[in-house]
Amino acid sequence: HSLGGDAISALSSLSLQFAPPPPSPHPPLSVSYCVVMASTGAESEVRGSRGYIDGCFDLMHSGHYNAIRQARMVCDVLVVGVHSDQEIADNKALPVMRQEERYALLEHIKWIDEIVHDVPYSPLLSTLELAKADFCIHGDDMPVNAQGVCAYDEMRDAGKLRIIKRTEGVSTTDLIGRLLTLARQEQRHGAPAFPAAPSEVPRKLDPDEVIDSVFRYRESSEAVGEAQRIIEQMASKYGIVKEDVQQLRYALAQMASSSSSSTSGAGKVCDDEALRTKAPVQLLTSTRRISEFSSARQPKEGDTVVYVCGSFDLFHVGHAQFLKDARALGTFLVVGIHDDVTCSREKGPYFPVMNLNERVLNVCACKWVDEVVIGAPREVTEDLIKTWNIKVVAAGTQHQRFGEGSPESKYAVPSKLGMFQEVVSKWPHLCHDTVVGRIMQDREVYLRRNKDRASREDVYYNNKTSSTPAEC
Numbered sequence: 001h002s003l004g005g006d007a008i009s010a011l012s013s014l015s016l017q018f019a020p021p022p023p024s025p026h027p028p029l030s031v032s033y034c035v036v037m038a039s040t041g042a043e044s045e046v047r048g049s050r051g052y053i054d055g056c057f058d059l060m061h062s063g064h065y066n067a068i069r070q071a072r073m074v075c076d077v078l079v080v081g082v083h084s085d086q087e088i089a090d091n092k093a094l095p096v097m098r099q100e101e102r103y104a105l106l107e108h109i110k111w112i113d114e115i116v117h118d119v120p121y122s123p124l125l126s127t128l129e130l131a132k133a134d135f136c137i138h139g140d141d142m143p144v145n146a147q148g149v150c151a152y153d154e155m156r157d158a159g160k161l162r163i164i165k166r167t168e169g170v171s172t173t174d175l176i177g178r179l180l181t182l183a184r185q186e187q188r189h190g191a192p193a194f195p196a197a198p199s200e201v202p203r204k205l206d207p208d209e210v211i212d213s214v215f216r217y218r219e220s221s222e223a224v225g226e227a228q229r230i231i232e233q234m235a236s237k238y239g240i241v242k243e244d245v246q247q248l249r250y251a252l253a254q255m256a257s258s259s260s261s262s263t264s265g266a267g268k269v270c271d272d273e274a275l276r277t278k279a280p281v282q283l284l285t286s287t288r289r290i291s292e293f294s295s296a297r298q299p300k301e302g303d304t305v306v307y308v309c310g311s312f313d314l315f316h317v318g319h320a321q322f323l324k325d326a327r328a329l330g331t332f333l334v335v336g337i338h339d340d341v342t343c344s345r346e347k348g349p350y351f352p353v354m355n356l357n358e359r360v361l362n363v364c365a366c367k368w369v370d371e372v373v374i375g376a377p378r379e380v381t382e383d384l385i386k387t388w389n390i391k392v393v394a395a396g397t398q399h400q401r402f403g404e405g406s407p408e409s410k411y412a413v414p415s416k417l418g419m420f421q422e423v424v425s426k427w428p429h430l431c432h433d434t435v436v437g438r439i440m441q442d443r444e445v446y447l448r449r450n451k452d453r454a455s456r457e458d459v460y461y462n463n464k465t466s467s468t469p470a471e472c
Contacts, residue, residue, distance in 0.1 A: 048075070048077065049074075049076050049135075050075060050076065050077045050132055050133045051071055051074055051077070051135060051162070052081060052123070052128055052133035053068065053079075053081070054081030054083065054119050054123060055080075055082065055083070056082070056083050057082055058102060059172045059176065059435075060316070061170050061354070062170055062285075062358055063166070063167035063170045063171060066167040066289075067139055068109065068112060069111050069292060069365075070137075074162055075135075077113045078112060079131040079133050080112050080114070080115050080116070081116040081117075081131065082102060082106060082115065082116070083121055085098065087118070087121050090121070091121040096176065096179075097435075101317050101430070102317075103115070104317045104320075104321075108317070108320035108321070108367060109365055110365060111365075121146070122151040122153075122154070124154055125154060134160075135155075136152065136161050138155075138163065138164070140164070176439060179436055179439050180440075181350075231249060235248075285361065289361070290360065290361070290364065293364035294364050295364075297370045297371070299371075303331045303332040304330030304331050304332065305331075305334060305389055305391055306326055306390070306391070306392045306393075307333075307334045307335075307384075307393050308333070308336070308394050308395065309335070309338065309373075310396075311338050311359065312337055312359050313352040313354050313359060314353055314432065314435060315363060321425075321426050321427060322396045322425060323363075323366055326394040326423055327368045329394055329423075330392050333368055333369055333370050334370065334371045334372070334390070335363050335372050335373070336376025336377075336380075336384075337359055337360055337363060337373065337374060339356050339375040340355055342377075346378065347432075351432070353432070356374065378410060379409065379410055379413070380393050380411055380413055380414050381413060382413050385413065385414065390414075390419070392419055392421055393411060394421050395411060395420070395422055396422075397424055
C-alpha cells in the first residue's frame with residue numbers, strides 16, 4: 001500500500017476535528033478524524049490544487065518517501081492520510097511500528113503539508129472531501145483490500161486517481177524479511193562476525209572455505225539459506241563470472257546433500273530461509289535521486305552549524321525527533337551517516353539492516369536536515385569540525401540499546417573543545433531490539449504476510465514495462 005519547506009523555525013501543529021464521513025459500502029472504523037497541519041511555515045489557505053495520498057507508512061523507507069515526494073510534485077498542497085493500527089490489521093497484517101509512532105514520524109517529513117489520521121484503507125469520495133482534496137494519488141502497484149477488490153476502485157471510477165511510479169528495489173516486505181533473519185541470527189549464541197555488508201567480502205575466496213565457514217556455525221538448514229545469500233551477494237557485488245558462480249553453487253549443493261544424509265531433515269530449507277530479504281530488482285540510488293531528496297541548502301555567514309552522526313538504521317520517529325532537537329541547538333544541521341562496515345563493527349555482524357544508500361535517502365527526507373555527510377567517520381575529528389565550521393556536536397542519550405556506551409572516544413575532540421552537547425531521547429524505547437521483538441512476537445503472522453506480499457511484488461515486477469529516466 002503506497003504509500004517537507006524550510007523548517008528553521010517550526011510552527012506549532014494545528015489540529016482540527018472533523019465529523020466522520022457518512023456510511024459507505026466499505027465504512028471506516030468508528031474513530032475520530034483529525035487533520036494535522038504540518039509545520040512547514042506555509043499559510044493554511046494555500047490556493048491551487050490539493051492532492052491526497054495515503055498509506056500505512058510502516059517501517060518507512062525510501063520508497064515511501066519517494067512516493068510522497070512525487071505526489072507533492074503533482075499538486076500545490078499535499079495531504080497525507082495514514083491508517084490506524086486496527087484498519088491495517090483488518091486489511092493486511094498488524095503493522096510493526098505502532099500507531100503513535102507512525103503518525104508522529106510523518107510530522108517530520110518534508111513535502112507534506114497536511115496530515116489526516118485514521119483514514120479508511122480504501123479511500124472514498126468522502127475521504128477526499130474530508131481532506132479537501134481534488135484528487136487521490138497512488139503508485140502503480142495497486143493494493144487489494146479485505147474484500148478482495150482494488151482499494152482504489154472508487155477513486156478510479158470517479159476519475160479522481162493520479163498514478164505515480166513505484167520506487168523499485170525496496171519494500172516493507174523485504175525489510176521484514178531482513179528483520180526476521182536478523183532475529184534468528186541474534187538468537188544464535190556465539191555466532192561469528194561473518195561479513196554482513198558486501199563491502200567486507202574479499203574479492204578472492206575459495207568456495208569451500210566460504211561455505212565451510214557458514215556451515216560450521218549454523219544449523220544445516222539455516223546454513224543453506226545463508227550460503228545462498230552470500231553467493232548471490234558476492235556475484236552481484238564483484239561481477240563474478242558465470243562459471244565461478246556455478247562452481248560456488250555446485251559446492252553448496254554437494255555440502256547440503258552431504259549434510260542432509262548425516263542429519264535427518266537438516267538439509268531442508270524451511271520457510272525462514274525462503275524469506276525475501278531483498279526485492280527481485282536492485283535499488284538503484286542515483287545522484288539525481290539524492291539531489292531530489294536533498295535540501296541543497298548551504299550554511300550562511302552567521303549560521304550556527306550543528307553536527308550529529310550515527311547509523312540511522314531503520315529510520316524512525318526517535319531519530320527524527322532527535323534531529324529536530326539537535327537542530328534547535330543551532331541554525332544549520334549536518335548529519336554524518338556511517339558506512340556499512342563501521343555500523344557492523346560497532347553494533348554487530350548482522351547490522352545495518354538498511355545499506356548506506358537506503359539510510360542516506362531516509363535521513364534526507366527529514367525536514368530538519370540541511371546537509372548529509374555520506375560515510376562519515378566514527379570519531380568526530382578536528383579536521384571535520386574545521387571543514388564544516390561546526391559549532392555544536394550533539395549526541396542522543398538514554399537510548400535503550402546503545403545509550404549506555406561512553407562517548408569519550410567518539411566525541412573526545414568536541415568534548416575537549418567544549419562544543420559537545422547531549423540530547424535526551426524522547427523515544428528511548430525505539431531501537432532494533434524493539435522492532436525485532438515485535439516481529440518475533442507475531443512471527444507466524446509476518447511470515448504469512450511476507451509470503452503473500454512477495455508474490456504480489458513478483459507479479460508487479462514480471463509485468464512491468466520500460467520506464468523513462470524521469471520515472472526511475
